[in-house]
Amino acid sequence: MPSAPQTSQPSLQVISLGGTIAMTLPSGGAGGVAPRLTAADLVGAVPGLDDGVCLEAQDFRHIPGAWLDIDDIAALAELLNKQAASGTDGIVITQGTDTLEETAYLLDLLYEGAAPVVVTGAMRNPSMAGADGPANLLAAVRTAAAPQARGLGVLVVFSDEIHAARHVQKVHSTSTSAFASPGAGPIGHVVEGRPRFHFSLPRRPAVPLPFTRPAAVEVIETTLGSSGTLLHCAEQHLDGLVIAAFGAGHVPASWTERLEELAARIPVVLTSRTGAGSVLTATYTFTGSETYLLERGLINAGTLHPRKARLLLLAHLRTGADRNTLKAAFESQS
Known part of the structure; x- marks a missing residue:
């Protein structure tokens, strides 16, 4: 009896910029947290994250969200455009939440590809009880792997909600439900590990890269x-x-x-x-x-x-x- 045809697993990139999701205490436990975990560390800490997908982890920056600047995000967008053109099925970006709404929107302006790009992070660092980073990363990977997310541009996944970069805002300084889309609402939710989309927004033509002049x-x-x-x-x-x-x-x-x-x-x-x-x-x-x-x-x-x-x-x-x-x-x- 012939064997069933093999279906290839989606190929996803997990790119780390640092932020609270990657912050831990120094060895010895004294002092405050700072970005110390790599993308591979984040991926390895979530059981079942690679179920049904092929994951590749990459470190792009290793800094707090407040340190990111426009040129960091422009360089990241160029990388995303190259990866999308090379055939990756989806990309997840982890970063600090201080600037997450802005980096997601700027990436959405600059990103040309159809493969889903999902940005996530954490409000509680891994040393805290109830750290939310692993759950957010799992939900982001599931969303990036979903065929329904293709062509939607850059999304933000946080606390099992899926937001369009166009509308998402950080609305609380410490809550694990810190992100919302005032006036629009989330475009979907992750339910039982599966993204469910309620509506989508039209894509606009990307702003061309590279940037050719400085501006303030x-x-x-x-x-x-x-x-x-x-x-x-x-x-x-x-x-x-x-x-x-x-x-x-x-x-x-x-x-x-x-x-x-x-x-x-x-x-x-x-x-x-x-x-x-x-x-x-x-x-x-x-x-x-x-x-x-x-x-x-x-x-x-x-x-x-x-x-x-x-x-x-x-x-x-x-x-x-x-x-x-x-x-x-x-x-x-x-």
């Missing part, structure tokens, strides 16, 4: 009674600016003259500081309203969070994009 972009947030002093430093030091405005896109009247001057010189993007909901386009007309500011050259970021608007603007500026390209990029994201 910062976020300035409106606050009650703020004089806007930081705006006076922007033109000398920045190539672009994101305003995290009140409500649906409003700023103090005292800010408006300076913002109009800046928008004539550098791209200035209007976002909401609320963390969910959209900047409006034509509801309010008072001085400093969304209508007033958009008429004076600010770029509407729609529903995009200020931190992610900064990354979208920065990525395009570093490719040398012109103003029309920038406006189109924000229209497509929002």
